[in-house]
Amino acid sequence: MKKTFVFSSIFLVSILLLATLSVAAQTTIRVVLWDYEMSPEYHELINTFEEKNPDIDVEVVDVTSQDYGDKLTVMLSGGEDLDVFAVKDMPGYSNFISMNHLEPLNDYIERDNLDTSIYSGLMEEIKIDGEYYAIPFRTDNWILFYNKDIFDAAGVEYPTNDMTWPEFREKAAAVTSGSGSDKTYGAFIQPWMSLATNLGVLKEEGATTLANGEDYDFLKPGYELYLKMQYEDESVMPYGEATTSSAHYRTQFESGKVGMVYIGTWNIGALISDKKAGRHDVNWGIAKSPHWADMEEPDTAISIVTPMAINSNSDKKEEAWKFIKFAGSEEGAKIFAKHGVLPAVKTKDVLDVYTSADGFPENSAAALEAKKLLLEFPPAPNAGVISSIIQEEHELIMLDEVSIDEGIDNIERRIDMELNW
Missing domain, CATH: 3.40.190.10 (Periplasmic binding protein-like II)
Structure with a gap:
């Protein structure tokens, strides 16, 4: 024992x-x-x-x-x-x-x-x-969301994974209808700086970014597109109205009154969960980010x-x-x-x-693929200063208080003063 x-x-x-x-x-x-x-x-x-x-x-x-x-x-x-x-x-x-x-x-x-x-x-x-x-x-890629029912009602073909930005503008105008509170906009442009500057960075295909601190002429095509959609086509909610009313891409799209939204992939999960919760009944689809016709590698997306x-x-x-x-x-x-x-x-x-x-x-996996991913604002020592200046001038351009050329000149002049004071 x-x-x-x-x-x-x-x-x-x-x-x-x-x-x-x-x-x-x-x-x-x-x-x-x-x-x-x-x-x-x-x-x-x-x-x-x-x-x-x-x-x-x-x-x-x-x-x-x-x-x-x-x-x-x-x-x-x-x-x-x-x-x-x-x-x-x-x-x-x-x-x-x-x-x-x-x-x-x-x-x-x-x-x-x-x-x-x-x-x-x-x-x-x-x-x-x-x-x-x-x-x-x-990562989150910037892609295109669209309302199938709005396109069907207008008899317009859905956005594709190989669509240019001018075609995006054309489709937005084609599916815009109504007026006042009954208006259906062809697209909604969230009043964020990135929604416009992304287009310029895409066009450069990585040759430059918002962090370059010197030449910002590459931003022109994006601003020209959006201002024409806003003031000529009237296919998007005016920037001032979107800002003062605190309009948000999620509620705008889920209301069923917007044909397209260019936004990040994080919205996929939001749309899925909101539909399950009964917050919307939108019949939606996704496509790759539109591209510029002269891009060598059109299969490119801006990424966060x-x-x-x-x-x-x-x-x-x-x-x-x-x-x-x-x-x-x-x-x-x-x-x-x-x-x-x-x-x-x-x-x-x-x-x-x-x-x-x-x-x-269904059948939308290809919208998430991209051969090349770019950062709109890569790491840079003066990122905060540059971003603030571009944001301030972006607002003036979108409100049509300064011309695109004046706004870009102001961006370059102010950044030069701040960084080389």
Whole structure:
């Protein structure tokens, strides 16, 4: 009896020792995300990662979306113990690089032979001075949404995946009808600067961006198109009315009184969920972003990229690298796609997962594909200043208070004064 007790005690101590050693061998990384509790895709991503890497435990620091940029900046500047964080926008990304908060990734990428081509050019878009500082895990492309019933009633063919911007204007005019409160607009232009400047960046096919700080003549075609639609065709709600009434693309399109909306892919999930909730009954479809006729690669889209980065002060960089690499992998992409979040990796298998969602428009997967993705406003040291100036002049141009040429001259003059004062 005594021997049995001694053996059992030794066995129990051994088990406890092994368990202690196992726990001790586990590394905890702290990952900063926004709205984690409301984001099931993050929960599944982290659970899957931990299953694949039992030696790594992920502790999430959850920050509300509206406070994310400011709070993350404070945490990083204060030296808080953080290892990985999602970067919400490119101005923030530029700022973090200038403050030396981001770990350079070139050595990790080269060592692991990471194929950066799976991100459709986005890795090159966020490269700074030859250095990578983050891995894209989510993107939103600008695409075209259209109301099939409005097109059917007007006897006009639906938008296609190979449509030019002048054709977009023609279709908008063709499906516009009625007047006053009964008017159906051919398109709705959300009063955001990007809705106009995107068209100029597209025309340049990556040769320039809003961050260039010098020559902004490339913005002319987009403004010319929209002003003609607004004042000649009257096929879109006037900019002033859209601004003062706080008109929103989502409610405008879901009202069934708008033929087309050029907006981001995030609207797909909104339309699906709103229809299930009984908020609208629009028979809708999607198509690729229109292009300019003289583009060498018309299959191009403007993208908004969300990357993950490693804190340069982290003492767990290898574990952090494993996490961001997984988040940006095809396997990670399928997890995001399953939850209706468009990932940065858009292979056929990933898009099959994304487009299989109940309510996704039939035979529309091709609308999400693009051979080339561009950033309207890539990382730049003076992004905040440049953006503010363009926004102010954009409003004056769209309100027809200054001519397009005057507005562009003002943009160039003011940016030159600010940057070379």
